[in-house]
Amino acid sequence: MKIDGVELRRAAMPLKAPFRTSFGTETTKDVLFVKVVTSESAGWGECVAMSEPRYCSEYTDGAAEVLRKFLIPSLGELTDPDVHALSATMEQFAGHPMAKAALETAFLDAELRAAGTSMSSYLGAVVDRVPAGVSVGIKNSIDELLEEVGGFLDAGYLRIKLKIEPGWDIEPVRAVRERFGDDVLLQVDANTAYTLADARHLQRLDDFDLLLIEQPLPEEELRGHARLAEMMRTPVCLDESITSAKVTADALAIGACSVVNIKSGRVGGYLESRRIHDVCKANGIAVWCGGMLETGIGRAANVALAALPGFVLPGDTSASDRYFAEDITEPFVLDSGYVKVPEGPGIGVEPIPDLLEAITTSVEWIGM
Numbered sequence: 001m002k003i004d005g006v007e008l009r010r011a012a013m014p015l016k017a018p019f020r021t022s023f024g025t026e027t028t029k030d031v032l033f034v035k036v037v038t039s040e041s042a043g044w045g046e047c048v049a050m051s052e053p054r055y056c057s058e059y060t061d062g063a064a065e066v067l068r069k070f071l072i073p074s075l076g077e078l079t080d081p082d083v084h085a086l087s088a089t090m091e092q093f094a095g096h097p098m099a100k101a102a103l104e105t106a107f108l109d110a111e112l113r114a115a116g117t118s119m120s121s122y123l124g125a126v127v128d129r130v131p132a133g134v135s136v137g138i139k140n141s142i143d144e145l146l147e148e149v150g151g152f153l154d155a156g157y158l159r160i161k162l163k164i165e166p167g168w169d170i171e172p173v174r175a176v177r178e179r180f181g182d183d184v185l186l187q188v189d190a191n192t193a194y195t196l197a198d199a200r201h202l203q204r205l206d207d208f209d210l211l212l213i214e215q216p217l218p219e220e221e222l223r224g225h226a227r228l229a230e231m232m233r234t235p236v237c238l239d240e241s242i243t244s245a246k247v248t249a250d251a252l253a254i255g256a257c258s259v260v261n262i263k264s265g266r267v268g269g270y271l272e273s274r275r276i277h278d279v280c281k282a283n284g285i286a287v288w289c290g291g292m293l294e295t296g297i298g299r300a301a302n303v304a305l306a307a308l309p310g311f312v313l314p315g316d317t318s319a320s321d322r323y324f325a326e327d328i329t330e331p332f333v334l335d336s337g338y339v340k341v342p343e344g345p346g347i348g349v350e351p352i353p354d355l356l357e358a359i360t361t362s363v364e365w366i367g368m
């Protein structure tokens with residue numbers, strides 16, 4: 001398929017409420033959309049980098065620049081690429097998985113639309129709806145937390161994830177357990193906020209029958225996570241540390257985790273995401289789909305991924321209205337705790353032009 005060019009579109013998507021994690025607070029999503037226009041179709045990708053390099057080293061302006069200067073021009077070397085050739089070409093440049101993921105996904109979306117194939121069937125989906133979990137940020141008070149968790153449980157979410165950090169961990173978890181009982185599927189996400197010296201403190205979380213504790217230690221501490229996993233009953237799940245299928249195999253080999261959060265942006269795209277899924281499935285390790293506050297564009301691709309057989313835990317594939325008053329695509333809605341997998345060609349959703357224009361802050365075209 002011949003690539004005519006690529007559109008880079010920046011947008012400011014307001015969140016319904018500030019979302020606080022151990023590394024900062026988001027109030028507006030600084031979005032970079034990538035649109036690949038080919039001779040036969042057009043496809044969309046959403047770069048999940050944040051405006052500042054706090055979750056990882058990538059950030060939105062940097063991702064736009066590496067796409068503009070290196071990744072998109074490198075596609076000019078390809079005459080009639082498929083997504084594998086495109087992905088391989090981008091490997092000449094080091095790093096920048098979120099930027100690469102956005103371009104690879106936009107191309108794959110275009111390729112699949114032209115073929116009339118849905119992303120979910122292309123990836124190997126086995127279900128047509130996925131169980132939805134929800135992520136709850138760090139709050140100013142326990143009361144505020146309990147009110148928000150209660151609202152999400154009333155909405156039907158099947159799993160609650162609480163962001164934690166030193167000073168906001170044992171008490172919020174205890175309060176949620178005491179208010180909502182032991183049957184709620186409950187997990188915590190530390191976003192690398194602890195050290196191995198906190199092990200004895202973190203062991204106190206074992207009293208609350210959590211599904212998992214996500215990324216308690218810094219990204220590079222695979223052995224540290226293996227040591228912590230030996231000291232805790234709560235299963236350790238990795239997020240930031242899992243940057244490729246190769247690293248996943250190493251992490252599993254040393255017992256660094258027993259659950260994996262798969263995020264396409266963190267690992268360079270959905271092809272690598274599927275490879276990680278396959279490594280985990282071959283090792284009997286449960287995976288779930290992480291989220292990065294995506295609009296309906298990124299959310300659609302995540303929901304397709306979450307329909308693969310190894311995704312046995314609810315992911316951060318919440319409904320659109322979890323973060324946005326109005327999504328720029330047909331909204332994803334919660335139906336008895338599940339989100340429907342789009343069935344149309346490609347990612348199965350399109351931006352609604354007026355809504356996309358309303359949040360757009362800049363558009364640039366890079367011709368081939």
Ligand SMILES: O=C(O)CCC(=O)N[C@@H](C(=O)O)c1ccccc1
Binds near residue numbers: 021135191292294
């Ligand atoms: O529901 C969502 O999309 C967000 C889920 C979530 O908590 N994402 C976290 C994370 O560390 O996984 C995050 C939030 C903001 C920015 C980066 C990451």
